[in-house]
Amino acid sequence: MWQAVYAELKNQGLEIIAVALDTGGRAAVEAKIRAADCQERPEMLARLMGWSPELWAKQAPPTYPCLIDENHVVADLYGMVNVPQGVWIDEQGRIVRPPESAGTADMVKVMNRETFEIPEPDVQRGMALRDAYVNALRDWVRRGTASPYALPPEEVRKRLRGPARNDVLAATHVRLGRHLFAQGALARAKHHFDAAVQLCPEKWNYRRQAMMLDPGSIGELNAGPGFWAAVDALGDAPFYLEPDLAPVS
Numbered sequence: 001m002w003q004a005v006y007a008e009l010k011n012q013g014l015e016i017i018a019v020a021l022d023t024g025g026r027a028a029v030e031a032k033i034r035a036a037d038c039q040e041r042p043e044m045l046a047r048l049m050g051w052s053p054e055l056w057a058k059q060a061p062p063t064y065p066c067l068i069d070e071n072h073v074v075a076d077l078y079g080m081v082n083v084p085q086g087v088w089i090d091e092q093g094r095i096v097r098p099p100e101s102a103g104t105a106d107m108v109k110v111m112n113r114e115t116f117e118i119p120e121p122d123v124q125r126g127m128a129l130r131d132a133y134v135n136a137l138r139d140w141v142r143r144g145t146a147s148p149y150a151l152p153p154e155e156v157r158k159r160l161r162g163p164a165r166n167d168v169l170a171a172t173h174v175r176l177g178r179h180l181f182a183q184g185a186l187a188r189a190k191h192h193f194d195a196a197v198q199l200c201p202e203k204w205n206y207r208r209q210a211m212m213l214d215p216g217s218i219g220e221l222n223a224g225p226g227f228w229a230a231v232d233a234l235g236d237a238p239f240y241l242e243p244d245l246a247p248v249s
Contacts, residue, residue: 001051004058005134013091014141016064019074021083021205023178024218029068047118050105050126055134071178075205076171079161082204082240088140088150096140096150098160103133106240108231113223132245148247155248170196174206181213189213204239 006016020029046056074080078087078099086102089095105126111118118126136149144150151159163171177192193210200206211226212218231239 001046001049001055001059003060003062003064004055005137006062006064007058007060009138009141010064012141014137016062018062018064018066020066020068021072021075021080021209022068023070023072023181023209023213025068025070028212028218044116047123047126048107048111048116050103050107050123050128050130052127052131072171072174072205072209075203076163076167076174079163079167080205081200081202083208088137090144090150094153095156095160096145098151098156100159100243101240103130103243104240105129106238106242108239109234113228129242133243136245149245151248166199170199170203170206173199174209177209186213 002016002018006014022028043056046053069075080099082101084102084104085099086097087095087099088097105122107118107122107126110122136147140147140149173192173196177189177196180186180192181189190210190213193206193213196203196206197210207230208222208227211224212220212222217224
């Protein structure tokens with residue numbers, strides 16, 4: 001569905017770069033990046049992700065760059081903690097919106113864990129949030145720095161969190177885990193990914209990898225018992241921090 005947004009706005013200057021954070025590399029993500037037939041994807045996914053019927057009807061394989069970050073470099077540089085997240089960068093290379101959920105609502109706690117169905121009120125709330133995010137993006141593409149959704153530098157700095165000691169240590173464990181995974185040392189690789197999770201439990205991109213390194217898991221949906229146990233352990237805390245789209249004057 002981002003292809004529909006890209007097709008609409010690319011002639012106005014929008015560029016999209018999609019980055020998959022996956023140690024499994026092409027084997028884990030290639031089929032999802034360029035599905036042979038997008039129509040085969042269940043409409044359940046549209047409801048889960050908050051895509052309106054209008055944009056869902058325009059689904060198509062992406063023509064913008066889709067990269068695979070096996071070493072999680074992008075996540076570490078920008079401070080990403082979950083997927084999907086988006087970052088807005090202007091023509092001068094300045095961040096105007098730091099990492100945030102790209103219009104995705106926090107649906108995980110209300111979904112049926114067997115069927116992935118979402119209660120209708122939550123579906124409508126998710127669509128409203130996604131539409132609000134896409135409309136904010138349209139406004140920024142059209143108006144640039146005059147858009148109230150383009151955050152001033154002081155607000156960007158306020159929302160960004162610089163790397164702390166545990167972030168640096170966790171990133172080092174992930175690099176070691178990736179190296180060991182490439183060498184076929186799966187148990188040792190998982191040990192380092194688990195260590196990264198212990199250091200930074202809020203970084204679900206690390207947690208996902210720790211759960212999905214086994215050969216039979218690569219490329220599959222991360223929805224096993226370990227994932228749900230981690231979600232339940234959140235208590236009242238959100239799985240996704242939904243974007244704050246309040247205009248900034």
